[in-house]
Amino acid sequence: MELPFAESYKIKMVEAIRKSTREERDKWIKEAGYNVFNLTSEQVCIDLLTDSGTGAMSDRQWSAMMLGDESYAGASSYHNLKDAIRSITGFEWFLPTHQGRAAENVLFSTLVKKGDIVPGNSHFDTTKGHIEFRKASAVDCTVDAAFDTSADYPFKGNIDLLKLEDVLNEYPPERIPFVIVTVTCNTSGGQPVSMDNLRAVREMANRYGVPVIFDAARFAENAYFIKKREKLYADRTIREIVLEMFTYADAMTMSSKKDAIVNMGGFIAFRKEKWFREASLYNIMFEGFITYGGMSGRDMNALARGLEEGTEFDYLDTRVRQVEYLGNKLKGYGIPVQNPIGGHAVFVDAGRFLPHLPREEFVAQALVVELYREAGVRATEIGTLLADRDPVSRENRYPAVEYVRLAIPRRVYTNNHMDVVAAAMKNIHERRNDIRRGYNIINEAPIMRHFTVELKPARK
Numbered sequence: 122m123e124l125p126f127a128e129s130y131k132i133k134m135v136e137a138i139r140k141s142t143r144e145e146r147d148k149w150i151k152e153a154g155y156n157v158f159n160l161t162s163e164q165v166c167i168d169l170l171t172d173s174g175t176g177a178m179s180d181r182q183w184s185a186m187m188l189g190d191e192s193y194a195g196a197s198s199y200h201n202l203k204d205a206i207r208s209i210t211g212f213e214w215f216l217p218t219h220q221g222r223a224a225e226n227v228l229f230s231t232l233v234k235k236g237d238i239v240p241g242n243s244h245f246d247t248t249k250g251h252i253e254f255r256k257a258s259a260v261d262c263t264v265d266a267a268f269d270t271s272a273d274y275p276f277k278g279n280i281d282l283l284k285l286e287d288v289l290n291e292y293p294p295e296r297i298p299f300v301i302v303t304v305t306c307n308t309s310g311g312q313p314v315s316m317d318n319l320r321a322v323r324e325m326a327n328r329y330g331v332p333v334i335f336d337a338a339r340f341a342e343n344a345y346f347i348k349k350r351e352k353l354y355a356d357r358t359i360r361e362i363v364l365e366m367f368t369y370a371d372a373m374t375m376s377s378k379k380d381a382i383v384n385m386g387g388f389i390a391f392r393k394e395k396w397f398r399e400a401s402l403y404n405i406m407f408e409g410f411i412t413y414g415g416m417s418g419r420d421m422n423a424l425a426r427g428l429e430e431g432t433e434f435d436y437l438d439t440r441v442r443q444v445e446y447l448g449n450k451l452k453g454y455g456i457p458v459q460n461p462i463g464g465h466a467v468f469v470d471a472g473r474f475l476p477h478l479p480r481e482e483f484v485a486q487a488l489v490v491e492l493y494r495e496a497g498v499r500a501t502e503i504g505t506l507l508a509d510r511d512p513v514s515r516e517n518r519y520p521a522v523e524y525v526r527l528a529i530p531r532r533v534y535t536n537n538h539m540d541v542v543a544a545a546m547k548n549i550h551e552r553r554n555d556i557r558r559g560y561n562i563i564n565e566a567p568i569m570r571h572f573t574v575e576l577k578p579a580r581k
């Protein structure tokens with residue numbers, strides 16, 4: 122008999138989960154204004170709100186923390202991190218920051234100005250926020266296949282080269298500070314970008330004299346998919362693939378809370394000293410001195426170790442297979458999800474799940490609330506609530522797909538937990554026609570409303 126697949130680690134420390142009853146959850150979600158961000162973590166049984174900063178560190182990461190050097194300048198932890206970044210990404214220069222959006226803030230302060238155009242593949246919301254905050258615009262050039270959840274295209278994070286070329290032709294290079302490629306593409310469902318596409322984007326950008334930056338939060342999961350799906354790379358190691366990927370970029374921003382498996386941290390890495398020098402100024406102003414930038418020595422040590430572990434094949438295989446396990450279970454139950462299953466999360470297509478609900482009633486949020494009630498599982502809405510209002514007309518923006526994202530923390534839950542999530546979704550799917558109404562907004566903030574919004578059930 123062929124031996125089954127098993128996780129590449131064993132468990133050394135555990136945290137208790139508080140179970141709850143349906144009556145308790147009905148009460149709590151009402152008190153939370155039907156917004157899962159307002160729940161306390163004790164009110165949640167399985168927390169799939171995000172995979173950001175929610176991973177479990179390894180024994181080696183915890184022991185690296187004890188060796189943290191808390192010197193203000195030139196700490197050994199800084200040099201450990203510099204060495205890890207250089208050997209894994211190939212970038213010579215780097216600045217630590219406290220998380221990914223801080224890296225964006227520092228780098229964009231040097232590169233983005235009013236009126237600029239930044240093409241990319243479905244920019245992440247903080248990335249877009251930092252572009253729009255500077256009165257510049259993000260232009261989405263993702264391939265069309267990304268927006269059809271039933272299409273089985275292997276690299277739905279890819280940039281559509283025709284769309285990119287249109288943007289590069291339309292605006293002069295002075296107005297395009299860089300092309301940004303998000304690997305994997307979070308917004309389209311944790312979907313990878315192929316090596317072939319990264320190379321082609323680089324070549325096109327070179328022809329137009331425009332730099333390329335990677336938003337690299339999930340670069341290792343992207344490399345795993347390249348190995349699995351791009352024939353030429355089947356026999357290459359993850360580290361070799363990662364090194365080649367980064368040869369196509371001039372710089373990268375990193376949220377270390379994702380593929381580097383730490384609870385807090387980020388960095389910017391650069392090929393050229395010039396950008397590093399310019400960005401150092403903003404790093405010192407916003408984050409801290411250039412050898413710690415918002416991170417303590419122990420955190421830099423844990424991050425250095427996390428970068429090593431996060432780029433090991435066996436770890437990535439365990440990680441991505443768990444996400445796939447949940448996705449396949451859901452598909453087996455007839456639940457519509459983004460295909461193929463992404464790297465960090467399963468994206469449920471709520472519009473196809475609850476087609477009878479009007480979009481003005483926040484279909485994906487209705488499913489998020491049902492899932493919490495059913496099993497205490499906390500997911501996130503990636504739909505009309507998140508898409509927010511148009512800044513000018515103040516009308517709701519309706520995204521191409523109403524998603525419920527089930528983000529899987531790294532090394533935290535077992536497949537038994539995944540079975541519970543899938544069973545809960547199946548139960549809801551079976552009674553989907555009884556879900557007759559969505560939600561209306563009672564209170565909302567002028568931007569980023571999804572974090573604090575308060576809702577009430579819509580009347581019919």
Ligand SMILES: *Cc1c(COP(=O)(O)O)cnc(C)c1O
Nearest residue numbers: 220221222245247307336338376
């Ligand atoms: C999380 C994330 C960011 C922002 O990072 P934070 O650490 O949350 O500030 C940027 N880009 C992508 C693709 C992300 O997933």
